[in-house]
Amino acid sequence: MTSSLATTEQLRIGTAPDSWGVWFPNDPGQIPWERFLDEVQTAGYHWLELGPFGYLPTDPAQLEDELAKRDLKLSAGTVFTGFHKGDDQWKRAWDQALDVAGLVSKLGAEHLVVIPDLWRSDATAEVLEARTLDNEQWHKLAAGHDKLGKALFEEFGISQQFHSHADSHVGTYREVERFLAETNAQYTNLCLDTGHFAYYLGDNLKLIEAYPDRIGYLHLKQVEPHILAEALKNDLPFAEAVSRGVMCEPPLGVPELGPIVEAVSRINPEIFAIVEQDMYGCDIDNGLPIATRTREHIFGCTRAARIR
Structure with missing residues (x-):
């Protein structure tokens, strides 16, 4: 059912390699990667994320050409960090930033999605460390991200x-609240991933309402619920x-995406809302039909969505 939203604010809806299982x-x-880009265009998207560095071409001229041929543009790149572990994590984070932010900024992207290290390996399921952080680790985590956010903006004009x-140390509503309380909004804000936040039963709309100025980007x-x-x-x-x-195809799960898109569009219609369904291990033929139906679902349940 189409929403009765009476507003001209609309979020740009894009997609990501993750939605093809990458x-x-x-x-x-x-x-x-060539087939992936072809299928992003076929599915009806204009914006996409870079995905894991090295999956798409890393030469800026080549990547720009491949995107332009398909009328596509980049919204963001992604890096991984572990600042709670200590000062030695800075080089690892900045080396990634030099590669990823250095590439996407040349193509006009203004965001870097930063994912914290997991306490349990997503490759082997090995438990790597405690599930919660002590106060000193929280301080290191927050300080590291503020330092990274400041450096990204000054060096590349990129927002963290x-x-x-x-399976990370920041997953529940209270953990996200603490992270926001201990970081500086000038340098560190949220890519609110609606699925990961709901994974630990977080209320997305409640968080958006409570911290509207800290929502900088969306993963849809x-x-x-049963799984x-x-x-x-x-x-x-x-x-x-x-x-x-x-992580299932909409509308088979929670949360409802229309109200979230509408709530964030009222905060800032320039925020990206990137469909990023975790599907690693899926058949390569599954990505296109699911991505197409997901776009159709989002545009069918809200008028606060746009392609460009």
Whole structure:
């Protein structure tokens, strides 16, 4: 049903390699990058994320040409950090930023999605560290992200958007609140991933209403409640939950995406809303039809969405 939203504010809806099952730069089971770009265009999107660095071409001129041929543009890149572990994590983070922000900024992107290290490996399911942080680790985490956000903006004109994540130290509503309280809004804001936030039962609309000035970017996805219940009850590693379909095609899960798009569009219609359904391990033929239906679903349930 189409929303009765009476507003001209609309968010740009895009997509990401993740929605085609791409998690790694090189994996023979993943869709080839040329076919991925072709299918993003066929599915009706204009904006997309870079995905794992090295999956798409890393030469700016080549990437710009490949995107232009398909009428596509980049919204953001992604890096991974572990600032709670100590000062030695800075070089690792900045080396990634030099590659990723250095590339996407040349193509006009103004955002970097930053994902914290997981306490449990998404590759092996090995428990790597404690599930919660002590006060000193929280301080290191916040200070590291503020330092990174300041450097990204000064060096590349890029805004840092922090992504809470399943099996990470920042996942629940209270953990996200603490992260916001301990970081500086000038340098560190949220990529609110609706699926990952709902994974730990977080209320997306409540967070948006409580912290409108800290929402800088959106990842749109849903979780399937019954699979999620099994994952939480049985303490399944996130990657295993993904393989069981915990991140599902809309409208089969929660939260409803229309009200979220509308709420964020009222904050700032220039915020990106990127469909990013975790589908690693899926058949390469699955991405296009799901991505197409997802776009149709979003545009069918709200008028606060646009392609460009």
